[in-house]
Amino acid sequence: MMTDQHHIASAFDRDLEAVQASLMKMGGLVEDNIRQAAVALKTRDLEMADAVRRADADIDALEETINMDCARILALRQPAASDLRTVLTVMKVAANLERIGDYAKNIAKRTAVLAQLQPIEGASGAVKRMAKEVRHMLSDALDAYIRRDAALANEVRHRDLEVDQMYNALFREFLTFMMEDPRNITACMHLHFIAKNIERAGDHVTSVADQVVYLATGELPEEDRPKGNSVAYDPDAFKESDE
Numbered sequence: 001m002m003t004d005q006h007h008i009a010s011a012f013d014r015d016l017e018a019v020q021a022s023l024m025k026m027g028g029l030v031e032d033n034i035r036q037a038a039v040a041l042k043t044r045d046l047e048m049a050d051a052v053r054r055a056d057a058d059i060d061a062l063e064e065t066i067n068m069d070c071a072r073i074l075a076l077r078q079p080a081a082s083d084l085r086t087v088l089t090v091m092k093v094a095a096n097l098e099r100i101g102d103y104a105k106n107i108a109k110r111t112a113v114l115a116q117l118q119p120i121e122g123a124s125g126a127v128k129r130m131a132k133e134v135r136h137m138l139s140d141a142l143d144a145y146i147r148r149d150a151a152l153a154n155e156v157r158h159r160d161l162e163v164d165q166m167y168n169a170l171f172r173e174f175l176t177f178m179m180e181d182p183r184n185i186t187a188c189m190h191l192h193f194i195a196k197n198i199e200r201a202g203d204h205v206t207s208v209a210d211q212v213v214y215l216a217t218g219e220l221p222e223e224d225r226p227k228g229n230s231v232a233y234d235p236d237a238f239k240e241s242d243e
Contacts (some may be wrong), residue, residue: 012077016086019069023090023097026062027142030097031135033104034201041107041194042124044115052108058179066094082218089215096204096211100138102131103197103204107131110190117187120177123170127194130166133159134202137213145215153212156205157221158203163202170195214217 033052040048070091073079079087137156144152174188174195214220 010035012073012079015073015077016067016083019073019087020092022066022069023094023120024142024146026059026066026094026139029059029062029140030101030104031138032103033059034131034135034138037104037107037111038128039187041111041114042128046112046113046115049108049111050243053105056101056105059098059200063094063098067143068133078158085215089145089211092211093208096207100201100204103201106197109196110194114187114190117190118183118185120187123177123188124172126166126170126173127191127198130163130170130195130198133163134198134205135164137163137202137205138208141205144209144212148212148216150213150216153209154221156209157213160202160206162242167195167199184214204236224234 013219033055036048036055037052039045040052070087073087074084077083137159141156143149144156171192174192177184178188210221
């Protein structure tokens with residue numbers, strides 16, 4: 001009897017490890033798509049932008065696989081307590097990763113349009129810097145997941161304020177450009193939607209961090225994370241990134 005129980009436990013552990021490995025693979029693909037989407041925008045690299053759009057199908061397929069594997073674990077293994085929490089967290093994190101991947105794809109789609117328009121000085125570099133911060137947040141959130149590190153996850157949650165501040169500064173800059181020259185309106189509108197997509201991706205990263213806190217402690221964070229709804233003008237928002 002003990003041998004059978006041990007075999008069942010070992011099989012469950014293997015299933016859980018496999019689905020978490022798929023989640024980390026999905027996270028890596030999303031990180032790479034964020035980076036490539038921002039680079040493609042700045043360099044007007046349409047081939048790279050198209051690669052981002054194609055790679056999103058792999059991200060979607062991984063989410064579907066993860067959900068099916070989690071459903072099978074729930075049905076066959078009937079996990080208890082902390083193991084159940086892990087399975088539920090994997091499903092929620094995968095859903096957030098899929099949405100972040102969609103935002104990267106949307107950036108790539110607009111890159112093709114922007115490549116045909118007059119560049120807005122400094123804008124693509126500023127957007128790339130914002131995307132870089134979200135990508136670093138995601139990397140840390142995934143590291144926090146692996147380590148079950150609630151402190152790091154909470155740090156990620158609060159770093160989203162900087163992304164909100166970047167977005168607000170860019171929004172003001174785009175308004176200024178549009179008022180100064182109506183010929184900038186189309187490009188600035190597309191750039192604004194891109195910046196908004198990155199800001200929303202940051203929100204989904206904080207949701208990943210929320211789930212890590214839940215996984216590590218058994219409770220969701222009690223306090224709301226700070227939101228940068230009203231910030232001062234940032235004169236450095238359009239400085240070019242070194243990377």
